[in-house]
Amino acid sequence: MTTVPLPSAPPGLSPEELDRFHLGLAIEQARIGWEEGGVPIGAALVSGGRVLAVGRNRRVQMGSPIRHGETDCIDNAGRQPASVYRSSVLYTTLSPCFMCAGTALLYEIPRIVIGENRTFQASEELLRSHGVELTVLDDAECVELMRRMVSERPEIWNEDIGEEA
Amino acid sequence: MTTVPLPSAPPGLSPEELDRFHLGLAIEQARIGWEEGGVPIGAALVSGGRVLAVGRNRRVQMGSPIRHGETDCIDNAGRQPASVYRSSVLYTTLSPCFMCAGTALLYEIPRIVIGENRTFQASEELLRSHGVELTVLDDAECVELMRRMVSERPEIWNEDIGEEA
Numbered sequence: 483m484t485t486v487p488l489p490s491a492p493p494g495l496s497p498e499e500l501d502r503f504h505l506g507l508a509i510e511q512a513r514i515g516w517e518e519g520g521v522p523i524g525a526a527l528v529s530g531g532r533v534l535a536v537g538r539n540r541r542v543q544m545g546s547p548i549r550h551g552e553t554d555c556i557d558n559a560g561r562q563p564a565s566v567y568r569s570s571v572l573y574t575t576l577s578p579c580f581m582c583a584g585t586a587l588l589y590e591i592p593r594i595v596i597g598e599n600r601t602f603q604a605s606e607e608l609l610r611s612h613g614v615e616l617t618v619l620d621d622a623e624c625v626e627l628m629r630r631m632v633s634e635r636p637e638i639w640n641e642d643i644g645e646e647a
Numbered sequence: 648m649t650t651v652p653l654p655s656a657p658p659g660l661s662p663e664e665l666d667r668f669h670l671g672l673a674i675e676q677a678r679i680g681w682e683e684g685g686v687p688i689g690a691a692l693v694s695g696g697r698v699l700a701v702g703r704n705r706r707v708q709m710g711s712p713i714r715h716g717e718t719d720c721i722d723n724a725g726r727q728p729a730s731v732y733r734s735s736v737l738y739t740t741l742s743p744c745f746m747c748a749g750t751a752l753l754y755e756i757p758r759i760v761i762g763e764n765r766t767f768q769a770s771e772e773l774l775r776s777h778g779v780e781l782t783v784l785d786d787a788e789c790v791e792l793m794r795r796m797v798s799e800r801p802e803i804w805n806e807d808i809g810e811e812a
Contacts, residue, residue, distance in 0.1 A: 541726065548713065548722045548750065557713045561706065564811045584749020584770070585713065589809040605749075608773075644754040646729045 488533040501573075501595050504528050505619060508573045508597065511538035511551065512627050518543050521635075521642050522575070522627040525555035529570035535559035541642055550642075551575065552582035556589070567591050575624040577603045579643060587612055597624030601632065602643065653698040666738075666760050669693050670784060673738045673762065676703035676716065677792050683708050686800075686807050687740070687792040690720035694735035700724035706807055715807075716740065717747035721754070732756050740789040742768045744808060752777055762789030766797065767808065 491503045504526050511524025521539035528534065537555025540546055549557075552574050567589035575597035578586065583605030586594060593615040599606065606616055631639050637647040656668045669691050676689025686704035693699065702720025705711055714722075717739050732754035740762035743751065748770030751759060758780040764771065771781055796804050802812035 545725055546722055547724070547726055547754070548718045553713045557711055559712070560710055561712055561806065563806065564809050567809060580749035580752040581746065582749070584745035584747070584752075587745040587749075589712070641726065641728065644729050644732060 488536065490533060491531070500531075501617065501619065504533070504571070504573045505575070505595060505597055505621060505624075507533065507536050508551070508575050509621070509623055509627075511536050511555075512575045512624070515539050515543075515551075516627060516631070521638060522631055523551040524575050525551040526573040527555050527559050527570055528573065529562075529566050534562070534566070534570070539642065542638060548581070550579060550582050552578055553585055556585060564590070571595060573597075575621070576601060576628060577618070578605050578609070580605050580608070583609050586614060593617070595619065597621040598628070600625055601628040604643075653701065655698060656696070665696075666782065666784065669698070669736070669738045670740070670760060670762055670786060670789075672698065672701050673716070673740050674786070674788055674792075676701050676720075677740045677789070680704050680708075680716075681792060681795070686803060687796055688716040689740050690716040691738040692720050692724050692735055693738065694727075694731045699727070699731070699735070704807065707803060713746070715744060715747050717743055718750055721750060729755070736760060738762075740786070741766060741793060742783070743770050743774070745770050745773070748774050751779060758782070760784065762786040763793070765790055766793040769808075 507526040508524040512522040515538040516522035520542040524538040526536045535555050535558035537558045539551045540549040571593045572591050573595045577596050577599035595617045640647045672691040673689040677687040680703040681687035685707040689703040691701045700720050700723035702723045704716045705714040736758045737756050738760045742761050742764035760782045805812045
């Protein structure tokens, strides 16, 4: 669970600036995960402009195959009514795998903002076919975090996406 | 995590009897979940004939929106190499939601044995389209557990599938 108060966006930001601000929270989580020795992928869940939770991939830190950035974030937000998910935006530093995409579909999260999809992309067609709005920001820091991951910890990365190490 | 040793099937069972035996482990988890005040859905992950883990929906018990029977089970099995998942069978008392189906797709679990799909069905077409073999046993006890759930704890059930309570 998150132990520090969650920041909120300063007033007066444009929609694009809001997306960048919230993606920044996800990137901060990714950086923390990298420093912890893990997979540098982070997420933030925002509903009605309020940051409900942030999270990060904790495969290594918790020995968990189900704690990707997005699922960890959604777990950190706790039990929420359907209406909260349905008015939320999920920010993630990397294009979602099928598990995380399926979680977004289960809770009918209508929009996902993706830091980058150059390193990995599996579920975007599925998400779009269910009406999920995707915004890909092609963020340089997200790309760089994953470049280091794939280069320096390839076995863990392959394990994380269900590939042979 | 499972705290008791995991049972293995007695020798000499036919394939159908093996499926019933392993589904029985999932049903036992579902019963435990019901007695705990939770959602009575359980799962077991079996690879090469060996039971790797069992698990159950723990939304209520752990306040978690990501711990369905299948994801809890896969988490309980810990970090596994891709080859283990790819030679495994996932047993679940109820047809998987998109989150659990997506988890199976991420790890390329080739076969899922489903206790029942009368109460809920969302992902079977998706799973089949990715080549996952599905076996639906239409088990009376699985149906009865969910009948009680939907009747006696409808708010929690709706929350569990992302519907308005």
